Amino acid sequence: MTATANPRRIAFQGELGAYSHQACREARPDWDVLPCASFEETMDAVRQGDAQAAMVPVENTTYGRVADIHRLLPESGLYIVGEAFVRVHIxxxxxxxxxxxxxxxxxxxxxxxxxxxxxxxxxxxxxxxxxxxxxxxxxxxxxxxxxxxxxxxxxxxxxxxxxxxxRHIEDQDSNRTRFLIMEPKADLRPRAEHMMTTFVFRVRNIPAALYKAMGGFATNGVNMTKLESYMVGGSFSATQFYADIEGHPDDRAVQLALEELEYFTSELRILGSYPADPSRDYGA
Missing domain, CATH: 3.40.190.10 (Periplasmic binding protein-like II)
Known part of the structure; x- marks a missing residue:
């Protein structure tokens, strides 16, 4: 691995022609691409300087969550700077x-x-x-x-x-995959009108902790678009939650909701705030 990589290269898991490659072409049409054998290698490519961004699939409307991604994201050392929805035509x-x-x-x-x-x-x-x-x-x-x-x-x-x-022989006509674009530094560009924020957290071991932790989003009018749980550390009792919300941590409502969440959590980590893909608004 070398630090003299192409300054505009995006890594993805799979071979040339994969749907992840299509996502790269649509989201970063003027960037070179770097195919990788695994999701771990995709993120390593960015950490080691062979690529400046990674395109990572997180969920599909037909088969749900992409395995292992939620486990890898918090430990990647990368930040989410964008999202991309790809229509999967087979x-x-x-x-x-x-x-x-x-x-x-x-x-x-x-x-x-x-x-x-x-x-x-x-x-x-x-x-x-x-x-x-x-x-x-x-x-x-x-x-x-x-x-x-x-x-x-x-x-x-x-x-x-x-x-x-x-062409387009898939049984369902609404098949889409959501990808996250990840970079070594958080996105500091001017905010878009519609922002998303992704974070992971673990609740404290107290009664109704999750219920109470979620209350701040409801009372402050913050829309949570995704909440998923998954086990960590090989234990049935160690559960981590992955969440997407509409808004930015600088928004007063989001600030209040996160403050209340933090009170009931043993760990809270923001993975990124980024512009929402336009298809969230227009159903593309």
Whole structure:
């Protein structure tokens, strides 16, 4: 690793053509990208100077929370400076000259295959599991077999020179993934009109601590858009909470809510305040 990395590079987990790559292209179109093998390596790339930001998926409207991310975020040493919502369109990609009728196997990540079950069944195509949807596209290009196709993004078709045999074949038309953009320093740019703040906390071991901790947000009119719990330290009794709220810590209402929260917590850590993605307002 070297400190002389491209000054505008964003790291993501996966291969070129993955939906995380699509998120990078949409959110930072003039930046180079750095594919990484794992979420840990993605964050390491930023900490060690090989990239200046990381694009990290946190949740999907179809399959929910992305495993391990909530555990990694608080220990990453990075700050959330933005969010990006990506519409996940799944496409059937085949080698040049192939048609849907030629395809016998469709390769993709385990999570994507059930999301296209109706299309696969209607076309008598067997779903086959691989480690990554972009990897599937790369393999299909290398196999050069009309009977084998990939379920992946349009970006993957572009990168691996595949034909799009069928577009947007996902069973649900509302499939979106939310990504967080993370950097080594907190975002100090001028505030946007609509801000989000993300934090993690642990409640004190007293009766109704969580109920009381949440009261400050209700009484001060602060909208909490997400609250999730997860175990830490391998213990059933050690529970940490992850939360997203609308607003900024400088807002008086948010200040009052966080002060009340802090009274009932043994640990409180703000992971970042950042502009809300426009699709939160307009349902894009």
């Amino acid at each position: 496409n059937l990609l085949g080698v040049k000259g192939s048609q849907i009728s030629d395809v016998k196997e469709a390769w993709s990540h385990l999570v994507l295959l059930p999301q296209c079950s109706k299309f696969l069944k209607e076309n008598n195509i067997k779903g086959c599991v691989t480690t990554d949807n972009a990897r599937a596209a790369r393999d299909v290009a290398a196999w050069d077999d009309k009977a084998k196709a990939a379920l992946a993004s349009e970006l993957a078709a572009e990168i691996y020179d595949l034909d799009i045999l069928a």
